[in-house]
Amino acid sequence: MNDIIIDAREIRKTLGKGAGEVQALRGVDLALRKGELTLLMGPSGSGKTTLLLILGCMLTPSAGRVTVCGTATSDADKEALARIRRDHIGFVFQSYHLFPTMTARQNVQLALDIRGHHGRDAARKSRDALALVGLDQKAKSLPDSLSGGEQQRVAIARAFVANPSVILADEPTSALDGDSGRAIMRILVDAAHKRDRAVLVVTHDPRIVSFADRIVRIEDGVLADEQADESERRRLPKAASWP
Amino acid sequence: MSLVMTLATRNLLHDRLRLVATLIGIVFSVVLVMIQMGLFLGFGHMVSTMIDHANADLWVLPKGAKCFEDPSQLDVKLREKVAAADGVASVVPLVIGFSDWRLDSGEVTPVFIVGSDVKAGGLQPWNVVEGDVRSLSQWGAVAVDRTYFDRLGIKKLGDAAEIHGHKVKVVAVTDGIRSFTTTPYVFVDQKDSRFYTGMFPSKASDLLVRLKPDADRTKAVQAIRDRVGNDVEVLTTAEFRKRSRSFWLFGTGAGAALFAGAILGVIVGTVIVAQTLYSSTKDHLSEFATLRAMGSSNNYIYGVIIYQALFNAVVGFIMAGAIGYVVVRMTERSALPIVITPWLMAALFVLTVVMCVASGFVAIIRVVRIDPASVFMR
Numbered sequence A: 001m002n003d004i005i006i007d008a009r010e011i012r013k014t015l016g017k018g019a020g021e022v023q024a025l026r027g028v029d030l031a032l033r034k035g036e037l038t039l040l041m042g043p044s045g046s047g048k049t050t051l052l053l054i055l056g057c058m059l060t061p062s063a064g065r066v067t068v069c070g071t072a073t074s075d076a077d078k079e080a081l082a083r084i085r086r087d088h089i090g091f092v093f094q095s096y097h098l099f100p101t102m103t104a105r106q107n108v109q110l111a112l113d114i115r116g117h118h119g120r121d122a123a124r125k126s127r128d129a130l131a132l133v134g135l136d137q138k139a140k141s142l143p144d145s146l147s148g149g150e151q152q153r154v155a156i157a158r159a160f161v162a163n164p165s166v167i168l169a170d171e172p173t174s175a176l177d178g179d180s181g182r183a184i185m186r187i188l189v190d191a192a193h194k195r196d197r198a199v200l201v202v203t204h205d206p207r208i209v210s211f212a213d214r215i216v217r218i219e220d221g222v223l224a225d226e227q228a229d230e231s232e233r234r235r236l237p238k239a240a241s242w243p
Numbered sequence B: 001m002s003l004v005m006t007l008a009t010r011n012l013l014h015d016r017l018r019l020v021a022t023l024i025g026i027v028f029s030v031v032l033v034m035i036q037m038g039l040f041l042g043f044g045h046m047v048s049t050m051i052d053h054a055n056a057d058l059w060v061l062p063k064g065a066k067c068f069e070d071p072s073q074l075d076v077k078l079r080e081k082v083a084a085a086d087g088v089a090s091v092v093p094l095v096i097g098f099s100d101w102r103l104d105s106g107e108v109t110p111v112f113i114v115g116s117d118v119k120a121g122g123l124q125p126w127n128v129v130e131g132d133v134r135s136l137s138q139w140g141a142v143a144v145d146r147t148y149f150d151r152l153g154i155k156k157l158g159d160a161a162e163i164h165g166h167k168v169k170v171v172a173v174t175d176g177i178r179s180f181t182t183t184p185y186v187f188v189d190q191k192d193s194r195f196y197t198g199m200f201p202s203k204a205s206d207l208l209v210r211l212k213p214d215a216d217r218t219k220a221v222q223a224i225r226d227r228v229g230n231d232v233e234v235l236t237t238a239e240f241r242k243r244s245r246s247f248w249l250f251g252t253g254a255g256a257a258l259f260a261g262a263i264l265g266v267i268v269g270t271v272i273v274a275q276t277l278y279s280s281t282k283d284h285l286s287e288f289a290t291l292r293a294m295g296s297s298n299n300y301i302y303g304v305i306i307y308q309a310l311f312n313a314v315v316g317f318i319m320a321g322a323i324g325y326v327v328v329r330m331t332e333r334s335a336l337p338i339v340i341t342p343w344l345m346a347a348l349f350v351l352t353v354v355m356c357v358a359s360g361f362v363a364i365i366r367v368v369r370i371d372p373a374s375v376f377m378r
Helices: A048-055 A078-088 A104-113 A119-132 A148-160 A178-193 A206-211 A229-235 B004-014 B016-047 B049-053 B078-083 B133-137 B146-152 B190-197 B217-228 B237-251 B254-283 B285-293 B298-331 B342-368 B372-377
Strands: A004-015 A022-033 A036-041 A063-068 A089-092 A166-170 A198-203 A214-219 B058-062 B088-102 B108-116 B128-131 B141-145 B160-163 B166-174 B185-189 B206-211 B232-236
Touching: A004 A048, A004 A198, A022 A036, A022 A048, A022 A198, A036 A048, A036 A178, A036 A206, A048 A166, A048 A198, A048 B372, A078 A089, A089 A148, A104 A119, A104 A148, A104 B004, A119 A148, A148 A166, A148 A178, A166 A178, A178 A198, A178 A206, B004 B016, B004 B298, B016 B049, B016 B237, B016 B254, B016 B298, B016 B342, B049 B237, B058 B217, B058 B237, B078 B088, B078 B206, B078 B217, B088 B190, B088 B217, B108 B146, B108 B190, B128 B133, B133 B141, B133 B166, B133 B185, B141 B146, B166 B185, B166 B190, B185 B190, B206 B217, B217 B232, B232 B237, B237 B254, B254 B285, B254 B298, B254 B342, B285 B298, B285 B342, B285 B372, B298 B342
Parallel strands: A036 A198, A036 A214, A089 A166, A166 A198, B108 B185, B141 B166
Antiparallel strands: A004 A022, A004 A063, B058 B206, B058 B232, B088 B108, B088 B160, B088 B206, B128 B166, B141 B185, B160 B166
């Protein structure tokens, strides 16, 4: 139980109003544990992004309870939710969302800067984080001069430089080729296994299931049966694997 | 050092065209306010220049006299009463008024006569560049400013003309004693001034009072008031300066017009900066949303916007200051020089910062509405 970083219980979320009302989540239970890389898979409109937003403290559930590192999020206001994100969560976005005018090192350092860590020590930690993703030689490069895979690696370095307890990644490989996608997933696996973090990857991408410790499927706002990674991998067609 | 400044500066420099437009807006606004206020100060100095240069601690004026140029008169016999008051060292009558100056060509131009007892001091011309003020005690001697030579048909020291039918000769030339009314000042001895202005010997325009060095100013004023009665007023030089400026600047509406121009400058500047900062913020909304998603506090994001506003303010102010310096140099010998004091510069800097930061709040209002979840939708 102590290994649980994010614990979501009976999560329900209603989006829209009146005739446009949609039950995006209908009683979801999910726990993210440290040292474990979890894949959240499901078709478009299944509720996976809504669940990610709730787990990432950007959206509050209509019902149910979420705790992040033991802190309940249900009564928190926007600033308190931002503080929880700042203290415990690192994000990796599908479109990287790097700052185009800042170098790779500065992009990473921003994650420390918003936490009040400035100066040389923050710069050194940022360079170290870039080295961990193999980009120490690109520290002074602007995002525009980096490939998609390199940009995503910068985004990952930014996500874990402040040593968060959990990393939430939204489709981190969807815009990448096979080699880049594999490199990204290896970094995320290392973040989970070697650095004892909880990692949740939301994805459509069947090529990355081999990296998962655990695969969670969601459909119509309900978690389908959770499957052990081995059985899921066996179910995948060969063509879906990376070459 | 925080990356707030780096992020803010890079955001601004990222779109240089917009930065240039913002800075032009700020410079236009600050220069407009600077010139309006500089004119205000210049005008204020000009309308009180005679009061500032008079050798007087106190002024005894006809009741209700609004300014130095006021045509009211008082009884010159009051001089003895004032002189007898405790603390008074000397009393010099001043005779002022409009007259007509006839050029050699026969053309006539109005002049403003300033007549004071040359030997007793009082109000004598300053910035004398040619001739001798002491020569004003001679009959028909006058001192004029060289900026009015063309107007008065004068070419040099020693040239002659005619005031109100009396022959006069230029015995002293000054530099920079200009009148805001555009009517040239002509300094003469008091005895002559009565012929030129038509003022009776029993009358004077004002009495200039010098106090003894150890005199108590407040007590001296009261002592004089007790002696002269209610038909005249006794003002300190500072009080008379304030009254004169107040009359010309606000009583005539000239000051209000200058202030209106300054306020217009502030409004224009604020609107331009607000519009460009808002537009810049809007262009970087996804970045601010990313910061928010990463867990940044609102204050961190406000810091970026406020720093952008401060950057605009400082750079814009420096550019405006440089232009202001040029304008001051260009107008310093004009009929109405623009006066920019260190205090005005300090006030303008504060105004520029306030204007830019206030503009930043418009952008902040937009940022407050950012939904960090939007990062996942793109």
